[in-house]
Amino acid sequence: VKDGVVEKMFIEPNKPGDPFEVSDADTMLSYIAPNAVKLEPVSIITKPGCPYCAKAKALLQHKGFKYEEIVMGQGATLTTLKAISGRDTVPQVFIGGKHIGGSDDLEAYFAE
Template sequence: MSEGRFKSKEGEKVPSVTFQCREGESWVTKTTEEIFANKNVVVFSLPGAFTPTCSSTHLPRYNALAKKFAKHGIDDIVCMSVNDTFVMNAWSADQEAENVTVIPDGNGEFTDGMGMLVDKADLGFGKRSWRYSMLVKDGVVDKMFIEPDVPGDPFEVSDADTMLSYIAPDEVTNAPVAIITKPGCPFCTKAKALLTEKGFDYEELVLGKDATLTSLSAISGRETVPQIFIGGKHIGGSDDLEAYFS
């Protein structure tokens, strides 16, 4: 539990708010009652879509661990941010975060009701959310992980692994995996199949779409694909991956 400005809301009902959302070409409203009633929901809130920590770690890891959360009775994972619905939808699509429901708290009403609204005018952001996560059961906050009240944008306790460890202490998670591939590469197909067989979810970066030969060489020191990274460590190609698992 954090000290200082931010107080835990454990045991309290979440604020009652209606969100304006865009689905396709239509406006729809979503209420907190619809999102939380009779469900176990994990919520993580962050300062803004497309910002570095949010895009590189916070959202992707919750998306990657969604199956683990579902296995332990979590009905939905919600990402909340003080952004408009167009920005949230574009960010979700860019991140390919199909396992996370993004909710635009555009007016900051939910965030304010949680006591997590902060002034980031020094960055030109205006009012935004402090970073936190929580487990909500039938609309009542069961557990909160609030980042420490220190300068900057701390990211220590609201991560997906911390939340999963609280919900399922014995659950084993694999390190995050990224694989650089190119279309039609049989060795890439082989490596992806091996990762799947070993129970590893992965983020795929495709040459010509997500990466270039220059970036491949700069990141891995090699010019062949696939190139696999596990937990931030460069494993190498398809044969290297086989050796890693053996």
């Protein structure tokens, strides 16, 4: 709606299955702000009390990234960490499905 006039309606198709095929957030954002930068999804594997984890999370926040945090000992184990990242240290950061690495690797990623 712009100045009281409906410019675009996101009408759902009448299909079985996912009713939000048309008006998901990405579709609406693409219409409303086609030049908007879409941030990649970010996941970070951490453990409580880790200063490098805190540093990596602060850097992500500073760069405007929201992230999903997976905390070691709360459903994630060292076996999981090694299987996913090939490493046994934290943090391990993934952006857009790509393994970035630890805190220093994240700094280098943003420096490029």
